[in-house]
Amino acid sequence: MSKLKLLLGCLLCVLSLTGCWNSKDIQNMAYVTALGLDYQDGKYITYVQVLNFSNVAKTENSQIGNVIPVWIGRGEGKTVTESFNAIYATSQIRVFWGHVKAIVCTENILHRGDRMKEAYDMLNRYREIRYNILLYGTKEPLQDIFAQKSILNLSPLDTIMYTPAQIFSQRSYILPVYGFKLIAQYNEAGNPAMLPSLTIDKEGWREDYKVKSMLKINGAYFFRKQQMIGWLSESDLQGYRWLQRKLERSPIMIPNERNPSAAVVLLHPTAKIKPVFENGKPYYNIRLKIEAYLDELAKEIPEKEIEKQASKVVEQQIRYTYKKGLQIRSDVLKLDQSLYREYPDKWHELHQSREFILEEDSLKQIHVQVELLHTGKYKGRQN
Template identity: 35%
Template structure:
């Protein structure tokens, strides 16, 4: 065989050795789920899927769209979550992909029923990650998925998909990922706090008409992996002061019901100290906060501000603790602190018994507040 024929043969063989993705699909040929919701109604599971057209999302890079980006919400029903997903497939024109899910929402009915079916769904579809945000709700999930943000922006900019942005500005209820949720429910003595998502049309208007927006209005509480109940935002004012993730949160000092000073408190440093005497345990909660003065309505010295703020924070923590006890939950994570710090004592005292935290368990709440500055405001 001549040299040029050998060379030609080699060139023809090379393409056969190249690997490639023979079954790869274009982006427009796949339905990408961005959120998935699970409900339990009259003995059947209902699975909701939120779809977005990523080509519309990409167009936003060149400017704000004139029209709202459409949101598609699908619904499937079945005896299990997997059969409900299969029911959804019946009318899906293209393959559904789970690797882009940003948020998982479950109803209170699902929390009451148990989390086994949620685990089955997550383990069945390997594309699903543990990074999505995790919420509970008492609202219809399809309506949650249909809420759109300001200015015709992408639904990916909403609280549903970016809860951390709102939390940075006002830290009240900490968002949680699926990974954190799964980790917490398996931690002995720990209360898992799942943010409750609701729809509100009280705050914003568009062209004079109310515009629905999402908000976190409370928490669903699971103690040692068992569902205990739901607490509203008003019932848990002290959670923010014992949550290390808190970045800043407002506090209003009042006298006779009238506001005097508005503060912004930041970055709590929290210590929970267990005191073991025989088979009895009490706890001290030590909280240190720093902050700034946001507004002065009635003149007050800096020292008095710090004292009144510390007293108010202390009362909010105690109130939150007591609300948790009403549903047999330890919102301050006292028992978990004993489990972590004095595991041998925990095994002797708690491992063989059910929930043991009582009002007497909380021996003391210590709070100190240090105000760094008042900005342009002048303190007396």
């Protein structure tokens, strides 16, 4: 009897233990790293880029240069949830969304602000998807964007879509945008939301004689009141970069690109926008301090002249971008935001009659001060 009681006691203890009924093998899940959103004929079309982490993980046995396959899933439905369920139906294994690093939207859905808002609302409600996800727009087919590889056949996670900061540290132009930042821009008065655009460049690289296409940020979409108002190219936005606090380094040609005498790299700009009023109308003055160093010299130019010419080029580029923004009725330089922050009552008064108050003469003075830190390994002329 004592042995029977002991056996029954052991069985009761075993039955009371929790099991692993809901456990999942991590190697048997499809990890989504990028998500694409499209909208056509009244339906959401979603694309997912899925990577096998055993292929992209850096181990002692991994060989650089081996082609890493990319799996692309597609689903469609009346809602985003329905389109995801269509992907689940053929995925064969569980789909995990906790590693999504980028979302790419087509122009079709960007033009439909209500659909874009609905899609992003669903994504943010889902517990596995985080807020710090990079956002892009594109004119290209999403399947072509997701099929792009990195240089040297490195992991697709090493493309500009996932790690734009690596390129931005060498060539600062258009600042990457995270989801939570875009939401803040959407909802903040006087602050136009800006979304970088991705394209596929087929001219820059070759593997032996074979053309190797690469991803490139070629411009940006602009929004006002959650509606897309236009797109500007990277060339159109050449003056926008000088008002970015996070700019690390960006080059210019002086005195111009057609007949350059020198190449100068500009660093760490500090800009201040000051709204002023004349006869009740707002105008804006910009003061900009920026450091620089000489990267290339084709003609002998004194250092003071280099600083003077660089200041002139920066001013011209800022005015050029401002005029390009006016063409799509967008405040690219965020002048209106400075008015809102400094004179909120006046801002509300002016915007009661007109939503877009900037005019061609609204941007008045631009004072640019360039400080040349050094001329490289060679000494420059002082005068």
